[in-house]
Amino acid sequence: MDKTELVNKLNEMRGSDHISEKYRLMLLNEYKEYCNKDKHTELIVFIEECAELIQCITKILRGRMKPNDISICEEIADVNICIDQVACCYGVDHVIKSDSTYYDLTHNSNPMNTTLFYMENRLIEMMRLLDELLYAYQDNGPDNYYDINKWILTFLDRAHEIKTTINTYNDVAGINEDDILYIEDIKFLRCKERRENSEPM
Numbered sequence: 001m002d003k004t005e006l007v008n009k010l011n012e013m014r015g016s017d018h019i020s021e022k023y024r025l026m027l028l029n030e031y032k033e034y035c036n037k038d039k040h041t042e043l044i045v046f047i048e049e050c051a052e053l054i055q056c057i058t059k060i061l062r063g064r065m066k067p068n069d070i071s072i073c074e075e076i077a078d079v080n081i082c083i084d085q086v087a088c089c090y091g092v093d094h095v096i097k098s099d100s101t102y103y104d105l106t107h108n109s110n111p112m113n114t115t116l117f118y119m120e121n122r123l124i125e126m127m128r129l130l131d132e133l134l135y136a137y138q139d140n141g142p143d144n145y146y147d148i149n150k151w152i153l154t155f156l157d158r159a160h161e162i163k164t165t166i167n168t169y170n171d172v173a174g175i176n177e178d179d180i181l182y183i184e185d186i187k188f189l190r191c192k193e194r195r196e197n198s199e200p201m
Contacts, residue, residue: 001190003070006183010070013182019189021095027188028088028095039089040137043130046082050123050130053079057116067112067173076166076175077183079123083159086130090152096159103168111172119165126158 001009019027053075059065065072083096103118105111129151136146170177 019185032088049078115169
């Protein structure tokens with residue numbers, strides 16, 4: 001989906017109801033069944049999405065992108081979706097909510113850059129964690145020797161940190177969090193359509 005198409009779709013969605021949590025969980029479970037035999041692919045996709053959000057962050061830091069550009073909104077939505085998809089694939093039966101927690105930046109001289117650097121660091125930590133599990137998959141799968149339950153708990157901690165940082169960034173950058181949710185809705189529905197048409201993800 002190119003930027004113009006996304007903006008047009010977003011404008012159409014504004015003002016409508018968001019996908020309910022129940023329906024979102026249904027879509028996540030459909031996705032889980034779709035990729036159940038190839039979980040490591042979802043880990044690789046998540047690493048890619050983290051890298052794409054980091055690329056937006058560095059562009060903003062270099063003055064090459066506006067802090068509220070639709071591109072970073074889209075990448076934030078992609079990361080949020082990947083968090084829920086990976087969580088679902090590894091047995092977490094609820095949506096990892098963005099619980100309106102913010103980091104206190106009131107005493108910081110440059111809250112924008114501070115939030116960007118912090119978000120970048122949290123994403124790098126998540127990429128390392130995903131890579132760790134991918135490395136464990138080199139043999140016959142992590143169940144043979146790898147403590148997957150410990151990995152899931154660490155993943156959930158990292159996911160909460162990322163979502164908290166995103167909340168803080170949205171506030172600092174003046175991004176409407178409803179727009180992020182609408183972009184997530186658009187992508188969820190598009191993925192469902194692709195699965196129903198048996199198109200590649």
